[in-house]
Amino acid sequence: MNIEDKSINKKRETWQYPWGYKESFLIVAELMLLGLIIEVLSRGKGFTGIEWPVNAIIGVSIILIIATIHFFYRRNPIVRWLSSVPAAVSAISFFAFLVLLLGFIPQGNPHLSPVVQTLGLYHIKNSWLFVISGLYLLICLGLVTFRRSRSLTKKNIGFILNHAGMWIVLAAGSLGSGDLIRVTAELVESGAPVNTAISRKMEMKELPFSMELIDFKIDEYAPKLGIVDVTTGQLVEYEGTRTFSAEESKSLLVGPWSVRIDTFYTDAFLDSLVFRPYVFDGSAPAVLATVHNNSNNQSVSGWISCGSFIVPQIHLQLDQQNILVMLKPEAKKFSSDIVFSHNQQSDTATIEVNKPFMIKGFNIYQLSYDEEMGKWSRVSVVEVVKDPWLSVVYFGIFLLLGGAAYIFWIGNEPKNAEK
Structure with missing residues (x-):
């Protein structure tokens, strides 16, 4: 009795079949190390990409290899593990981790640390890490899809469509990158x-x-005005707002200042110290504004313009620390x-x-x-x-959407409806 209890409670050794999550993530760690080693040996140059027809031949070859492994070696413990949930989770985690790095590490920045460049982390999409993770994910997805397709039941159709669509999107997006112009x-x-x-x-x-x-x-929006602190060179923020639109006959309160727009020209030129409305190549918007300081009851008035390649930029001095400026109009x-x-x-x-x-x-x-x-x-x-492979990617997305629609609408029928 004690011997049986010990055999039941005995923990499975690492690398003892069937492999689980521990072995799956250990393999991911080894694949990451392999990718980094190849990247270092190539001096951070990464994977240069492949073009038509080599990428198409490789894509078909991957499908044939996965199909051959499934039909002739599916009972092999390693093949069974590759089509298991732990392998799929580790493959997705590996790929998702690299996608996250894309968002955190500036890509293509030549000023990054030499270590980051040597490891290929400044061009992750072209790195050997990305190639290995994509290949690992494609193998797992392909074997899972083939395994479920052996039992082509009504319940499995949505699953097969989803996984086949995802496989096509990943394969076409990766293999077709070399043909992208x-x-x-x-x-x-x-x-x-x-x-x-x-x-x-x-x-x-x-x-x-x-x-x-x-x-x-x-076509441009009306230019915006703002108050700049000359000691910092930054726009001053009042009640969460840094700028306001320049519109004629508009009055508003900006901190301690009351700003009134007396005149607004969308196109003007500077005549001595006064702006005149006129449209020509290089004309600039201009505003005649009156600003009243409510704290000391003093007012100042003058022209403001963002200028152009011909017209000079003009600002209005409010006090020793602040000036009213016009920003370049946004398109x-x-x-x-x-x-x-x-x-x-x-x-x-x-x-x-x-x-x-x-x-x-x-x-x-x-x-x-x-x-x-x-x-x-x-x-x-x-x-x-x-992008000649874009239509293939769209086809994969169509399969994904079709599988999702099938699962949510047709696949929700009562189980006894199949019987």
Whole structure:
């Protein structure tokens, strides 16, 4: 009796089958160490990525290897562990940990510690750690999906759709990163057509089409005013507010000051010490304001302007410590009218920040402009993006949503309905 009790209560030794959470996370620790060692040996260069058709061949090979392991070696203890819950939890935790590091460690920062750079933590998405964690997760997901698909019951359909969709999203997102093209091009009004763009690595990329900027337009919000402490150079905060809109006939209380906007011009030029309304390339907004100090009953009045590349910036001195300033107007909307040409055919399109134009599989996004010139900018910076694997990712997301819908709606039927 005592011998039986001892055998029952005897703890399972580490690495004794079946493996559980302890072994699973020990393996994750070993995989992390392996990834760091490879990263150090490659001097922090990371995984350079693969392009078509190599990535497609690798993707198909991974599927075939997982299928072969499942159909011929599924009774192997290691294979059974790879399709178990502890292995899945450890794989997801490994991958999620790296995703968290992405948010905490600035990526691509050349001024990080040499240790961080050598370990590849400044480019985690291209590090060997990320490659190994993704491969581990794909193997676990694939084996679990194959195992559940052997029993194709009504209950398992939602599970299979979810896991297959997640596998496709992860595989396509990882393998397709080498085919992703993301470059920027600078277009100038009345300039020559542009058919090249520059990558983040400052590499020139030739495009299968040309772009010619016809017109660049910006709509701006009304400029904002604020009080600056000259000793700190910072905007002073009153009741949680640092700035207020410059609108004519507007009066408001800002701390000890009562501010009244007497005149507001959206476009003006400086004539001696007075602003006159006039629209020209380089005109700037201007405000005539009267400020009353309620603590000493003194008032001051004068013109304020944020200035431009032609008009000087003007502020109003309130006292020895504080000045009233105008901030640069924020862009409400900016867009570009562009002529796209390809094979002696041309299309004219207007692109905005969230309204791209597609041509030859490329999406053209409005990115930025010459901020020094402001609304008078004649330069438009566009981003050219091509992701041929995006449709595969969308297919995986569709399977995920289909599996979720199945589980929540069809899968909630009473169990006896299947019988």
